[in-house]
Amino acid sequence: MSTLRFYALKESLKRKPLTINEDHRRSEIFGSNVFNETAMRQYLSKHALNGILQAVEKGTKIDRVTAEHISTGMKEWAIAKGATHYTHWFQPLTGATAEKHDAFFETIEGGLAIERFDGSQLVQQEPDASSFPHGGIRNTFEARGYTAWDPTSPAFIYGTTLCIPTVFVAYTGEALDYKTPLLRALQSVDSAATAVCKYFDKNVRKVSASLGWEQEYFLIDNALAASRPDIVLTGRTLLGHSPAKGQQLDDHYFGTIPARAMAFMRDLEHECMLLGIPAKTRHNEVAPNQFELAPIYEEANLAVDHNSLLMDIMQKVAKRHNFLVLMHEKPFAGVNGSGKHNNWSLSTDTGVNLLSPGKTPMSNLQFLTFFINTIKAVLTYEELLRAAIASASNDHRLGANEAPPAIISVFIGEQLTNVLQELESVTKGKLSPKEKTDLKLNVVGKIPEILLDNTDRNRTSPFAFTGNKFEFRAVGSSANCANPMIVLNSIVAKQLIDFKIEVDDLIDKKSMKKDDAIFNVLREYIKDSKTILFEGNGYSDAWEKEAKKRGLSNNKTTPEALKIKIAKSAIDLFENIGVMNKIESEARYEIEIEEYILRIQIESRVLGDIARNHVVPTAVRYQNILIENVTGLKNIYGDKFKSLAQEQLTLIEEISGHIEAINSLVTDMIEARKLYNKQTDVNKKAKGYCEKVKPFFEKIRYHSDKLELMIDDELWPLTKYRELLFTN
Template sequence: MSTLRFHAVKASLKREPIKINEEKRRSEIFGENVFNEASMRQYLTKTALNSVLEAIEKGTKIDRIVADHISTGMKEWAISKGATHYTHWFQPLTGATAEKHDAFFETIGDGLAIEKFGGNQLVQQEPDASSFPNGGIRNTFEARGYTAWDPTSPAFIYDKTLCIPTVFVSYTGEALDFKTPLLRALQAVDNAAVAVCKYFDKNVKKVNASLGWEQEYFLIDSALALSRPDIQLTGRTVFGHSPAKGQQLDDHYFGSIPARAMAYMRDLEHESMLLGIPVKTRHNEVAPNQFELAPIFEEANLAVDHNSLLMDIMQKIAKRHNFTVLMHEKPFAGVNGSGKHNNWSLSTNTGVNLLSPGKTPMSNLQFLTFFVNTIKAVQTHEELIRAAIASASNDHRLGANEAPPAIISVFIGAQLTKVLNELETVTKGKLSPKEKTDLKLNVVGKIPEILLDNTDRNRTSSFAFTGNKFEFRAVGSTANCAKPMTVLNTVVAKQLMDFKEEVDALIEDKGMKKDDAIFNVLREYIKTSKAILFEGNGYSEDWEKEAKKRGLSNNKTTPQALKIKKAKSTIALFDSLGVMNDVESMARYEIELEDYIYHIQIESRVVGDLARNHIIPTAIRYQNTLIENVQGLKGIYGDQFKTYAKAQLGLIELISEHIEAINTAVTDMTEARKTANKHDDLEQKAEDYCETVKPHFDVIRYHCDKLEILVDDEVWPLTKYRELLFTK
């Protein structure tokens, strides 16, 4: 074992679990560091409190004078919690969170100072926007950008800093973040869903989209992670031979949580409770050293903020426990990667889950309406939904054994499939009294008994109905949930608007009764969206062929998947609903192409560096040792030495072949990268990186991994998989 590896493993083995103080119940500390309604009632005037609550519930604007009162109360609360600074906490298009801290401290002359935080500082700030991705919205010399308070997501304190969730926009008003389009999409689906709900309940005034994410991740000892340059620079291992034991025994999944991992989880959950993140579930995942945590479902905007915050604090808390958290979708070859399933539903202000069957024909008709419209939305916009989860890192995972394929399909289970098939057979036009009775009794009336675990779990489906929600399983573990949630809520909003227009036309133009009109439109949707429904094995080659026959896209790479984002229909969709204008849409297309290019470029450089500066020199040194051994045998046995040096000579030849193959492939990869870099056109550049640079990774890896099992373990420079995955 190399000296670096030896010390890294030795340090890891010495780690003792950190003891976590959990004297208080979680219900007692939940939201303790959040400026929630309980805190606001204590620190705000009645007028200020009502203003915030109305902004949250109705979307009304907060007067600047009232904002001064709110900021005063927020400051006093924060200082009472030990906070010394404040920051506008936002989510730029880097995929990470961003913050610029300012102290409450202000001088007032004569050597005196006060703690100051006014309404202006609360409502709006001006961070430098030039160094964040903007897709051409802003020039570098035009740096002005604004963060603006989002009162629907409560302020919180972390690390003695008052963090105020905000949107981030350019000087000209275009969104430069993930939150702004998400808020607009949530407003669009709210308006569209409320309008449809009026068919069933006139009391519905608001519909909230809910989100429950499931965060998968790996925990690797920090000393071991630091010994791997590829983990440090790319978040994954670009080389590494599979260990003798991986996940094939299925003994890690749901197994006893290791002591150090448990200590980390307890610390993370404690911090999450203080920050109002309602984490509930924790368990071992399939791969060694892989884990998952999941919260109670929340309103989508708040859930997105909480996931972004959690990913940040996961890394910070990991350092206390001498861990490195790997959230890359595929950090290790040969074992499961990590996803972030997005469980999505719609609920009314009257407390009804619109994707949950009820006990009456009317409530079940409402369920069918939203259920079928969601399926129809996915059918119509399947390419856009695929694009919403596209990234260089997720390309490694999609279609592998633990993740859905790049083909978007909807799984609803055998019983609901039967229900839709029955509904499809209803006669076109006005329903007869018998059909109405049969439909309500035989189809709609059956749904309550389907509710309890009415579908099996299909791990191969990218979009599965799971009883009272849809689970978007294809989202990657590093993703900001806002991106897929913006797309999903937008396409569902558009579909609901189209549905209402069609139903109203049948009522007004054809004189149909409401129920008849709804049934007729739903029946046609069921017919036209059947291609997206699939109950079988999404990993199979047969499904790939079948999907092609059905006209479904199979965009396996990010450059392919992203093309739909520049389509006129996509730009018109977002623009028509006020989610993003054409400038914002095209900016995101450019940013995501650039992000892909830079990720592959960095990985290419890391692959070349490790191959030529670490692995080849090590292989040559070991080869020289073998040559010296052969020469020694020749000195002893003379012409008979080949009989005794057969194995060594074979190893020398194999090592030479692998070294030559690696060197040639690295040279070819470098030349391909140089050619790709000459393109000014981002699309062409991304395609070149995908098609001419990236393929060399597998070739180089193959030969490097072969050398790993040929070269003496004592001199191999990189920490091996068996050490990374099985050192507790």
């Protein structure tokens, strides 16, 4: 074992789990560092409290006078909690969170100082808009941008800083973040779903999208990870031979959580409780040193904020336990990668989950309406859903026999498939009394009983119905949940708008009764949606061929997948429902395709560096040891040395072959990179990096991993998989 690896491993073995003080029940500390309604009732006047509650519940604007009262109360609460600074906490298009801390401290006349935080500081600030990804919206000399308070996501304290969730927009008004279009999409689906709900319940005033994410991640010893340049710089291993034992025995999944990992989890969950993140579930995942955290479902905007906050907190807590958290979708070859399943549903302000059947035929017809419309939306915009989860890192995972394929399909189970088939057979036009009775008693009325047994799941399905929600399984572990949630809520909103137009048209022009009109429209949707429904093995070659026949897309790489974002259909969708204008849509495409290029470029540079500065010199050093050994044998045994040194001679020759191959491949990869770096067309550049640069990765890896098996373990410089995955 090399000296670097030895000391890294020695340091990791000295680690002892930190002890976490859990004197309080979780329910007692939950949200104690959040400026929630409980805190607001203590620190705000009745007028200020009503102002912020109205903004949250009805979307009304908060006037400046009310903002002054709120900021005063918020400041007093924060200072009482030990806060010294405040920040507008936002989510730029980097995929991470951003914050600039300002002290409450200000000086006044007479050399005195006070703590100040007024309404203007709460409501709006001006970060540099040109320093964040903007896709050409801003020039470098046009730096002004604005962060604006989002009162629907409560402020919180982390450390000694009051964090105020905000949107981030350019001076010209275009969104430069994830939150702004998400809020617009949620408003759009609220409006569209509420209008449809009134067919069934006139009392519905608001529909909210809920989200429950499941965060998968790897925990790696920090000292071991620091000895790997590829992990440090790219978040994944670009080289490394699979260990003799990986996940073959299925002994890690749901197994006993290692003590050190458990200490990290307890510490993390304590932080979650303080910040109001309702962490509920923890367990070992499939791969060694892979784990999962899942919360209770929340309103989608708050859930997205909480997941973004969690990913930041995880890294900070991990450092306290001498861990590094890897959220890359495929940090290790040969073992499962990590995803982030997004469980989505719609609920009314009357307490009804619209994707859960009820006790009456009418409530079940409502369920079928939203269920079928969601499927129809996925059918219409399946390429856009695929684009919402596209990234250089997720490309490694999709379709890798561990995650859903790149083909978007919907799984609903055999029982619900039978229900749709029966609905499809309904006569077109006005229903006969017998048909209505049969539908209500034999089909619609029995849906709750059917769903009791509809518990099986299809892990190969990207978009599956799981009882009372849809699970978007293809989202990557490092992704911001806002991206898929913007698309999903937008396409469902558009579909519900179209549905209501069609139903109202049948009622007004064909004089149909409401139920007849709804059944007629749903009947046609069911016929169309057969294309997207699939119950089988999504990994099979047969499905790939079948999907092609059905006309479904199979965009396996990010450059292929992202093109739909600038197609007229996508731009029109977002413009028509007020989520993004053309400039914003095109900017996001530019940002995401550029990020893809840069990530492949970075990985290529890191791989070339490791191959030539770590792997090849080590191989040469070991080869020289073998040559010295062979030379010594020749000096001792003369002509007989060949028979005695045959194994060494063969090894020397094989090592030479791998060294030559690595050097040649790295040179060719660099030349390909130089060629496409000159390309000014971003689409051609991305395609070149994808098809001409990236393929060298596996070829270089193959020869390096072969050398890893040949070279003396004491010499090999890179911490090996067996040490990374089985040290905890």
